[in-house]
Amino acid sequence: MASSSSSNIFQWDFTLLNHASFHSYSRGLFLLLIFFTILFFVIILSLYARWLCSHRLRRRVSAAAAGVSSSGLDRDSIDSLPIIILQTNSNGKGNKNKCNYIEESECSICLGVFEEIEKLKVLPECNHAYHSECVDKWLSSQSSCPLCRASLSPVIAPSNHA
Template identity: 30%
Template sequence: MATGILSTVLLVAGVALMVLVHVLVVVWVLRRGFSESRRLSRVVGEHADQEAGDAGLTEEEVGELPCHDFKAELAGEEGGDCAVCLEALRDGERCVVLPRCGHGFHAECVGSWLRKSRLCPVCRDEVIVAGPRKEAGADGAEVAVELV
């Protein structure tokens, strides 16, 4: 009978010890995971800033982006919105179309965005300035714009 009681006590003590170790391991992993994720997000953020050129485009580079007067009939029935200010684009407003991805925005909105970041606000593709600004719309040239 004493062996049965001793076996039961040892079994309960062993299970309690395993539960305690399990709880300590879970707490350790969670604490390490949170601090590691914060460190990792900081490192990834710094890496993204370095990849994006850290500072954005210069005033001259922003000025070289293709600019035109917005025409609703070319954008389709929906018209479109500027992804920076979230306002609708209206006929006659000055718009910039990014060369690589073709996304269009209000000229002022995307200019302020691109001076801070070299990435398109919609697709996060790097904006590369090809050459001098091409003015369209004033001379009747039509430009297709992808709006979101």
């Protein structure tokens, strides 16, 4: 009897196999395969879109670096701006007032206070004053006043008579 019970353990009973559950399992596997295929294509499509956007951005940056489009002023225009030397005037009471047409007491680019006998550049459109070095750096990349954004492109024309 012991030998017959041990032989029953390794025997398969194929009559108990339910074909209906096998069919639903294969349907679930098929739906899972479709889901992962769609997910794969969405990921590939998003990676391609990201690559395409970065490729276009790189082309724009390289075109700007090649000098196709620059928003700053050229060196001659920047050098044609008037340079003044800041001097203070003493009135009778001993108060010192800045120049008559300069209202600022500090450079709005570097936030440094204007000192006596200092070179300043005054922008012709708006009369805002800045340290000469500060505004030169600014105008090499921007063509407007740093404070009020007044455009300097039509005002400044390089001198062609030399």
